[in-house]
Amino acid sequence: IYDNLDTIFIKCDEDDRYIWGIYFVPVHEAQRIHAVYSAMHFEKIFVPDQYDGTAKAAYTALEAQYKKTIADLDANKAARKAFFRKNASDIVSCKHTLSQFSRNFDIRKLAACTHGDNKGEAAVDYKPKEPFYILCGWMTEKDAKAFQNDISGDSRIFCLIDENEQEDAHKTPPTKLKNPKLFKPFEMYTKMYGLPAYGEMDPTWFIAITYSFIFGAMFGDAGQGLVLLIGGYLLYRFKHIDLAGIISCAGIFSTFFGFMFGSVFGFEDIIEPVWLRPMDAMMNVPFIGKLNTVFIIAIGFGMGIILLCMIFNIMNSLKAKDTEKVWFDTNSVAGLVFYGSAVIVIALFMTGHKLPGGIVLCIMFILPLLVMFLKEPLTNLVEKKPAAFEGGVGMFIVQGFFEMFEVLLSYFSNTLSFVRIGAYAVSHAAMMQVVLMLAGAENGSPNWVVIVLGNIFVCGLEGLIVGIQVLRLEYYEMFSRFYKGSGRKFEPFRSDAEAK
Template sequence: MMESYHELLPGGSERRASLETALETVRSLDRKLSELTEQKNELLAQRAALQESMDKVVPFSGLNYDVRRILGFQYIKFRFGRISREYYEKFSAYVYDTIDTILFKCKEDAQYIWIVYFVPEKLEDKIDAIYASMHFERMFLPDEYDGTPTQAGHNLEDQIRELEAKILQVDQDIVAAINSRKDDLIASYQRISTFSTNFDVRKLAACTKHDDHTFYILCGWMTEQDARSFQKEIENDDNTFCIIEDDHANIMSKPPTKMKNPGLFKPFELYVEMYGLPSYNEIDPTILIGLTYSFLFGFMFGDAGQGLCLLIGGFLLYRFKKVRLAGIISCCGVFSTIFGLLFGSVFGFEDLIPAMWLRPSEAMTNLPFIGKLNTVFVVAVGLGMLIILMCMVLNIVNSLRSHDTEKVYFDTNGVAGLVFYFALACTI
């Protein structure tokens, strides 16, 4: 891990990068990019301020009068703002001609009308109260512009364009700075990334020292195959040792569970994970769940047409989107199609193809003491009883593996429960 690092860069050139060189490359480029980023942020702030001012000025572009001169009035007071169209029409029809004010309409849209009104200084409180009763929303214009609002708007547009050109130039400078050090940066990244990975591993290790040497001890679990491969990989490395614990009584922690199932049953691991992974020494029930779930689904939802739709749609979603539930649906579609052919059902129609086994709606079975019951119902109950018996057997096997004698014989799902339930099933 601590040797010189070699990297084959694009174009075929080989580049060495020591840790010190990598750090200096990153730091120098970071300083350059920080300066450019700070410069860009200042330009963005200036553009935002100008845009805010422009948003205030543009609605009054219809006022053909110098804004600075309006702001300098002494005996006439002015108010910039907007009023809803509904109240503007009422104000114009019933109020405007009865009060001492001059109103100038600047801009309008479907909801609001932007206006400027002027009142004598002595009457401003009274007139302001009347406008306020009409829900007038006052707005304040910046006082650093000369000319009309239209001229001020054009001036602001020019300034914003200049700032956007400067921002674009800074972005180009950032790209150029990165491209100029691209090869060095790639080599530095790979070098620092290696050290970062090593550090992340060491955070999980116990650290001890002997003389001037530091040792890192990592304890964990690997599959037997991976452990053998790892030992073979480090057999020529004098600084790395791997010890496999053979005494199971000396193991202090509980082994993790890693499920390994055929690809067809991989999606059904979703259901196992929902209820909790089995312990290390227990049987993985994924295959059993996959078979029983798919079989019962097809038995209860036997339809060749809809089964094919589930099969194809689920397969495509699982193949391209990796949706595990879609894989489960696809497996269920297989059994649904099979039972659909056995029941002679296609998209709910039972007269298109002959039934290879029986018609669920017509098939009846005579049972002692009970009478006639639907055959599909009887078979479903029988399958349910069989699954319960299988689960009891699996529980006994798991108990034997964990050396829990009490659970093997006296648990409700142990030998006692199995004998009782099996005798009851046979009696029925």
């Protein structure tokens, strides 16, 4: 074991999980060496007092008794069945007790153990006192309070709760998602990106609302939306498939936008649109001319989403006490002022209103860009750190220039990405027109087989494509602005079902 320990260990048996053995120690060294073996996770096996003689004699007697019992059971199967029927309740009770002991043993293996203090006792009379086990772990606040109430009347159990929320790399709490049942299926998308770190905003509710809304706008059909709603709900209800629950929620908004667009299984002459028809609605845009209305609305919606994500980033950064991410980053206060100013100016220009003066525009645009350009030295200044330009001032300016160019390009490209919402709304209507044309609906006697098969094809193919495109918008245009997903999963020692 160790060169300076007076002990001999003899291995008796071994498998892939355990090693059985026996060790010998001098009496005056027993306490110290017992502690060493305990530290190596050896568990003592206490031989019951009912066995006499040598170990070999006890083993031989037990083996003979075991063989006799097996032979008696094999000789009389009817008696064996009667025995099990008679003692069924005791057997089940024993199984439950053994399972409980097994769980307790598994917990004990994770605990630090002390055998108490034996000072003042004669060495020859050494007997280890009752072990004291120490467990450290994470519990939800609700479970921790319930546990404290459960042990309040037991003087042998102590529970200390560390509520210090200061940052500590060795004490980073795990994450346990907690969302309403309606949003539960969308936790799948959150986990695919990464669990939120402790203290970071859980974006499940956000992705649940935005994903369902955007999917509905891109796949607006009242008939097909109802199919997605009902089919997804039935699969989620009986098969518990998270993706089916997501499809069901998306089907609600598909049905809603189907009524807004006046589309039922591709037919646009059954109901009048509450809002507009994607393929027909046009509007005049300055310097561009006529453009589809849903494209303009999609870009405006995307601008609002980007601004909201910037606000989320500021909130998360405030919790993390990250100065740069709060004030000087692309998605910080500086980025919010710059992009928000751009949104306001574009809105004023398109509606024909007068633009702000040159000085105001300079403050709205140039000042935030300058702050983002100098984010590193400004952060060091606020945090009272020495200003350092890696590679020199010249390299810092060149690098900052290209970073600003990339920032402006990303603002523009991220905004244009939301055009796909309008594009797929128009695409869906166009595909259904092709299906109706192939079915001969214009002649007044459509081929219903073609219509049914066409609806199934469009619903399956375009539904899959739209689902992927919406998820792309969520991850690249939204999550990347405010969400890190660097948390680790809270894994309980046993599930609620096992606890019951």
